[in-house]
Amino acid sequence: MTYEDAVRYLLTLxxxxxxxxxxxxxxxxxxxxTVLAERLGDPHHAYxxxxxxxxxxxxxxxxxxxxxxxxxGLRAGLYxxxxxxxxxxxxxxxxxxxxxxxxAESFTRLHALIxxxxxxxxxxxxxxxxxxxxxxxxxxxxxxxxDCVVFEVGxxxxxxxxxxxxxxxxxxxxxxxxxxxxxxxxxxxIASEKAGIIKPGGWVVSAAERPEARAVIARRCAEMDARLxxxxxxxxxxxxxxxxxxxxxxxxxxxAVVRAAHSTRRMEIELPLPGRFQVRNAVxxxxxxxxxxxxxFPIDDAAIARxxxxxxxxxxxxxxxxxxxxxxxxxxxxxxARELLAFWEEHFSGWRIHxxxxxxxxKAVDEIxxxxxxxxxxxxxxxxxxxxxxxxxALATMTRHLAQRAEVVADPGDALTxxxxxxxxxxxxxxxxxxxxxxxxxxxxxxxxxxxxxPAPLRPAASKAS
Numbered sequence: 001m002t003y004e005d006a007v008r009y010l011l012t013l014x015x016x017x018x019x020x021x022x023x024x025x026x027x028x029x030x031x032x033x034t035v036l037a038e039r040l041g042d043p044h045h046a047y048x049x050x051x052x053x054x055x056x057x058x059x060x061x062x063x064x065x066x067x068x069x070x071x072x073g074l075r076a077g078l079y080x081x082x083x084x085x086x087x088x089x090x091x092x093x094x095x096x097x098x099x100x101x102x103x104a105e106s107f108t109r110l111h112a113l114i115x116x117x118x119x120x121x122x123x124x125x126x127x128x129x130x131x132x133x134x135x136x137x138x139x140x141x142x143x144x145x146x147d148c149v150v151f152e153v154g155x156x157x158x159x160x161x162x163x164x165x166x167x168x169x170x171x172x173x174x175x176x177x178x179x180x181x182x183x184x185x186x187x188x189x190i191a192s193e194k195a196g197i198i199k200p201g202g203w204v205v206s207a208a209e210r211p212e213a214r215a216v217i218a219r220r221c222a223e224m225d226a227r228l229x230x231x232x233x234x235x236x237x238x239x240x241x242x243x244x245x246x247x248x249x250x251x252x253x254x255x256a257v258v259r260a261a262h263s264t265r266r267m268e269i270e271l272p273l274p275g276r277f278q279v280r281n282a283v284x285x286x287x288x289x290x291x292x293x294x295x296x297f298p299i300d301d302a303a304i305a306r307x308x309x310x311x312x313x314x315x316x317x318x319x320x321x322x323x324x325x326x327x328x329x330x331x332x333x334x335x336x337a338r339e340l341l342a343f344w345e346e347h348f349s350g351w352r353i354h355x356x357x358x359x360x361x362x363k364a365v366d367e368i369x370x371x372x373x374x375x376x377x378x379x380x381x382x383x384x385x386x387x388x389x390x391x392x393x394a395l396a397t398m399t400r401h402l403a404q405r406a407e408v409v410a411d412p413g414d415a416l417t418x419x420x421x422x423x424x425x426x427x428x429x430x431x432x433x434x435x436x437x438x439x440x441x442x443x444x445x446x447x448x449x450x451x452x453x454x455p456a457p458l459r460p461a462a463s464k465a466s
Contacts, residue, residue: 003100006107007087013129032127033161036135039113039122043142044149047077048297049165050288053153053194054173056335057207057281060273060313061173062152064285068307069148070095072299077141077149079162081130084315084330084439091137093144106136130154134161148297156183158196168295169288170197170226172206173281175213176335181362191216202226203291207284229291234261235283243270252317252347254279258286267301269308274317276346277339282308315438317343320445324354324423326416328442330435332359337368340432344375348428352377354419356431356441357395358412360388365398368433373402378422381408382415384436412437413444 001009037044052062059080069076075094083089088097098106110132117123127135134154141149151162156179157172175191183193191213198204198220206217206228214230221228239257252274259266269286271278286304293299317340320326331340344353355376359365373379381396383389392410400406409415412431419429431441 001104001108001111003104006104006111009111010087010107010129010132013126013132028159030159030161030164032123032125033131033134033164035117035122036110036113036127036131037138037164039117040110040135040139041142044138044165046142047146048148049167050148050150050169050171050292051153051162051165051167051197052150052171052173053157053160053197054171054207055176055178055190055194055333056339057173057277057284058152058171060278060311060316061171061207061281061284061288062150063313064282064308064311065171065288066092066095066150067311068285068289068299068304069150069297071307071310072297072303074147074297075145077137077144077146078152079134079137079141079149080152081133081154082435082439084435085443087133090133091140093141093146098140102140103136106140107132110136110139128161131161148292153194153197155179156193156196158193160197163197166199167197168203168297169291170199170202170204171284171288172197172204172208172217173284174335175208175210176333177364178333178335179362187212188216192220195220198224198226200224200226203229203295205229205231205284205288205291207231207280229287231280231284231287234287235259236261237279237283238266240276240279252319252343258283267305269305271308272311273313274319275339275343277342315435315442318438318442323425324420325428326420327428327430327432328438329430329432330438331368331432332363332434334364334367334371337371340430341371341375344430352424352427354378354380354423354427354429356380356382356412356415356419356429356437357433358382358384358392358415358437359390359395359433360384360386360436361390362388363434365390365395369399369402372432373399373406374404377404377427378419379403379406380415380419381406382412382437383410384412384434385440386434386436389434389436412440416441416444 052058066076066078078092091098153160183190195217204226208214236259237256243251243253245251253271255270257268289299289304315330318328353376381392383392392408396408409418
C-alpha cells in the first residue's frame with residue numbers, strides 16, 4: 001500500500017467526533033485497541049511512556065516533555081492529535097515526523113492484521129481512525145527502539161485509545177469545558193474522564209486549577225494509591241518577565257524563575273512559545289520531568305531548561321509576519337478564548353485587531369465569539385476545510401451582531417487575504433477558532449512561497465492610537 005493509499009483508507013474510516021450520535025454508535029471503549037496491541041505483541045510495554053491529558057495545554061505540555069527528553073540525550077517519541085497540515089505530524093521520533101514510506105509500511109502491516117482479526121471474529125468491527133493511528137504509533141515507536149514516548153490523549157482519557165499505556169508519569173493539564181456532549185456537562189464529569197488515565201500506584205502531575213477538578217483528581221489518586229504532585233502546591237513562579245526582542249520590546253514570550261515550594265531549589269526557564277499561559281505548561285512539564293528523574297531517567301535541570309527553550313509547537317499563537325502582525329492560533333473553546341483575550345489585553349492594547357474566525361459545529365461558538373468579537377475592529381467569518389465546520393454564512397447569522405464590522409469570506413485563504421487588505425502596517429491580524437483552520441491557513445501561507453518571519457518585537461502599546 002502506498003502512502004497516498006494509506007492516508008486515503010484511513011480517511012474512509014471517518015472521524016469519531018462527527019456527531020454525538022456517531023460517537024455513541026462507535027461505542028468508545030478500549031476493547032479494539034487492546035486486541036490490536038496484544039496481536040502486535042504489546043509494543044507499548046517495550047518502552048517507558050508519559051501520558052498527558054487535559055482540556056487546554058496538553059499538546060504544548062506534551063511537546064515540552066518530548067523536547068526535554070531529547071535535550072537529555074534520549075531517543076524520544078511523541079504522539080499527538082490532531083495534526084496541522086499532514087497526518088505524519090502525529091507520530092514523531094527524535095523531533096522528526098514519520099517518513100511517508102514508514103507510514104505506509106506501518107499501516108500496511110496494521111491493515112493486514114485488522115483484516116485477519118475481522119475474518120477470525122477476534123474483532124467484530126473495524127477499528128476507528130484514531131484507534132488505527134494509535135496502534136500504528138505504538139508499534140512504530142517499538143520498532144524504532146524509542147527510549148521514552150510521550151502520548152497525548154485524543155479526547156477525555158478514561159476511554160481514549162491511548163489509555164492502555166502504563167506510564168511512568170501521568171500528566172493532567174488545565175480542565176475546563178470542551179466536548180461536553182462526549183465527556184459530560186459539569187467540570188466534575190469532565191475531570192473524572194481525564195482522571196481515568198491515573199493507574200494503580202502511578203505518579204501523577206496535575207495542573208488543574210478549578211477546585212472541583214482538583215477534588216476529583218485527588219480522590220482518584222487516593223483510590224488508586226497514586227502519588228499526586230499538584231503544580232500550584234509544589235512550585236512557585238518568581239521573577240516572571242516578558243522576553244525582550246532586539247529593540248528591547250516585548251515579544252509575547254516569557255522568562256521566569258521556578259522555585260520548588262519549601263526549598264531553595266530554583267531554575268530559570270525561557271519559553272519560545274508566546275502567551276503567559278505557556279508558563280504554567282512549562283512548570284507542569286518541569287514537574288513531570290523531575291519525577292522521571294526520580295525514576296532513574298538521566299534528566300537534570302539543565303536538560304529541562306534546554307528542552308523548554310528549544311520546544312516548537314506551530315499553530316499556537318504562531319506569528320507569521322510583522323507589519324501587520326499576523327498570528328495563527330488553534331484556540332477552539334471558551335478557556336482558550338479567555339487566554340487569547342488576555343494576550344490581546346497584555347500585548348495589543350490600543351491596536352486595531354482584524355479577526356479571521358472559523359469553527360466546528362460542536363464548539364461553544366456563542367461564548368467564544370461573545371468574548372472576542374467585540375474587541376476586534378473587523379471580523380472575517382470563514383470555514384475550515386472540514387466536514388464538521390460550521391458554514392461561514394451560519395456563523396454570520398449567529399454572531400454578526402457581536403462584531404463592529406463583519407464580512408463573510410468562506411475560503412480560509414481568501415479570508416486571510418481580505419484581512420491583510422484591511423490591515424494597516426501597525427495593525428494585527430489573528431486567525432483562530434479551530435486548529436483545523438490554523439492548519440488550513442498555515443498550509444496556504446507557505447504554499448504561497450512566504451517564509452516564516454524571524455521573531456520580531458511587538459510594537460509597544462503606548463505607540464498606538466486608540
